[in-house]
Every structure is written in structure tokens, then in C-alpha cells.
Amino acid sequence: MVILDYGSGNLRSAERALRRVGAEVEVTADWQAALDCDGLVVPGVGAFAAVMSGLLGVRGDRIIGKRLAGNRPVLGICVGMQVLFERGIEHGVQTEGCGEWPGTVDRLAAEIVPHMGWNTVRAPEGSVLFDGIGEQTRFYFVHSYAARTWELEVYPPFPQPKVTWADHGGEFVAAVENGPLSATQFHPEKSGDAGAELLRNWLGSLA
Template sequence: MTAAPLAPPASAAQADAPSVVVLDHGSGNVRSVVRALEAAGARVDLTADREKALAADGLVVPGVGAFAATMAQILAVGGDRIIERRLAGGRPVLGICVGLQVMFEAGTEHGTRADGLAQWPGEVTALQAAIVPHMGWNTVEAPAGSRLLAGIEEERFYFVHSYGVRSWDFEPLPPMPAPLVTWAEHGGDRFIAAVENGALTAAQFHPEKSGQAGARLLENWLGTLRRPVSAS
């Protein structure tokens, strides 16, 4: 009887997995993000270490709570420079929830305006709906060709927010392709639910709280990362 081939050691499989740093800037709920990325197949490190964040295949920028507070936390650990450096080199970054919002020029909450990272034009403002926060499951309007939402265009995702970006005025410079923008609606107010713009991707909803749809989204994003080539 021919013996069945041995499975590769777990350590070898792990070595081939994409490496991801979740930026540890003091935001809450990061452990669930780490667990979701690990379940999706990534090797994950929760850290604010600059060299590790620059070297990883992917960087995730989480965020919950207020725009200004999240920006202050990111700046305190040098996250703005890490993000800028990665994007300048075409290295993937994924923002989640307020991690999407801070990629825009500014956010205004309770009458206070704070500068964002200005990767995209636009301002985060209060949702104009009768009931806020927008909390719970919602569908999204995915653009044609979305890699992030491939296979899950009709699924529901979990949102928790009272503010959002309600217009898109980005003009790409040729030959750069136009960003892909996903929209959602709450109480008759439309807002940006996700953006795919080269190396920079972000989602207003929480993939780590979105069940199988969120798991598939993280797998889709991980599939866009450069992975180590195994020795033959």
C-alpha cells in the first residue's frame, strides 16, 4: 500500500501566509480584528513598531469612537508617517470604520473640526437620518469590478456609526484608474461604505463583526497582498 503524502508542517503553511500588522494606536476592539484576520489566513502582529508596520505585506488601521480622538492616537504613534510611507511604495493599507474616515481631509463632530490624513478629499459629517447611530446590518451598493466585495456584493455588513462621508469628489490623474466607491444608505442618507484606491482600501462597516460576509471580504483583501514565494 502506498503511504499517503504527508501534509506540510503547520509552520511551513504559516510562513507562506501573508503578514499583516494591525496598527496598535489605542483603538478599542482590535483583538476581534486580529482574530478575524488570523481566521482569514494571515499572520498577524498587533503593534505600532514602525519597522514591522513598514515590512508587513499589509497594514490594517482600525478605529472606533470619535474622529479627532482617533486622529490624535494615530499621530501619537507616528501612524500618519507609516501610512504615507507604505502608500508611497504601493504597499497595501486597509482602514476599518473610523480608519476609513481618517483617510479623508477632515471630520466635524459636535461642532469641532479636526484634520484627517487627506489621502482623499472630503469631510466626515453627521448622518442626516432620523435615527442615529446607524447600528446593525445593511446592504451596500458595490461597484462593478470590486475585488474587495467579489462574491459578496449582495450580502449584508455590520455598521456602527453616526458620521460618514456623504460625497465623493476625487478626480484621478491619468493614467491612474478611478477609485472604486461602494455606497450604503441609512434613513434616506447615502454615505460611502468602502473605497478601493490602488494600495489604499477602507470600509466604514466592520468586517470582523460581519460574519461570513466579513470573513470573505478579509480573504479577498488578503488575496491582493504580496505573499512570500516558497522555496522549491
């Protein structure tokens, strides 16, 4: 298991959370290690543009793309999820994302931002990430921006992505399971036992 080190904060809390659920974890920007590992975690905090700049600096966008082309699992967390979309808009400035999913990350339509604290989510039937996790379970969010629509269209025989939603001044995407690519807008590493269970579910899906 590799946590991609591209200069974003929060790496050590993600490392501790993964170790807690039994993962062997390496925090590194090494190209080959990131390509070869069983699972790659891309955390992220702060601004969309800064996270993308850091990712590009270690060729993280290419690492993610090559892993997904080979059906190798990737998990994005918080801004590490946001940069998987085509673009982000912050303070009127548009930044190109990794483009793994169509759509735009923009400011939440809420009176109070950032959205900071515990919130429930609405997971779809058959979710692997939320398997065994109750509907009223709360996860920890801290963000002002999110994807507020889901634009990817998938046609048979390919399976539909499983999209989880939450609400803060309107709906936004809280998690996605799309083949080998999974992501959460909330911080599982800061979500206590619920977050640990979700990470355990993700690890179990790597086998």
C-alpha cells in the first residue's frame, strides 16, 4: 500500500488510519512503488490548484491514469477526490483536474462554509465501501467545495458507478466507487470507527 507523497498535508494521519486496519503502508513519491503497489491512496487538503500543482510535480496524474488503465485500485480522499474531476473553480479561477470523471468542483451552495463536522451520507445499494455501515453513521467533513452533480454516463455492459451523496446547502457527491477508482469527500482517517470500517472494506476489495 502506498500513500502518494506530493507535498499535501494529512499524510501521516492517513498512514496511521490505514495501519490501524492492518495495511502495510509506505508514504512515497516513488514512481515505480506507486505503480506497483496493491492500492494507491491520494489524500489532499487545501486548495484544488495547489493539490493539482503538487500532483503534477510528481507525475501523480500519470500514475493515477496508468494504474486505472491497468485496473489497479486508487482511493482519493477529500481534495484528492476533487482533483479526479475535469476541473475545479475556486475564487473565480478555473484549474484543470486529472479528468478521470467529467464535471466541475465548485463552491457549496450553503450559507455556512466551510462544511465542517459530522454528517450522514446516502450510500447506494451494493456499495462495497459502506458495506455493514449503518445509514445513520456520520463521517467527518471539512471542505468548502465539492462536485454537486454527477455527469459520467456509463452504458451496458459496463457497471454503473456507485455514487454516495450528502447534503450541506444542497446535495453533493460524498463518495464514488467506479471500478478500480474510489474516492471520498469526507476524511475516513478522521472519522473514527466508521472511517476505519470503510478503509477496512476498501482494503478487503483489493484482495
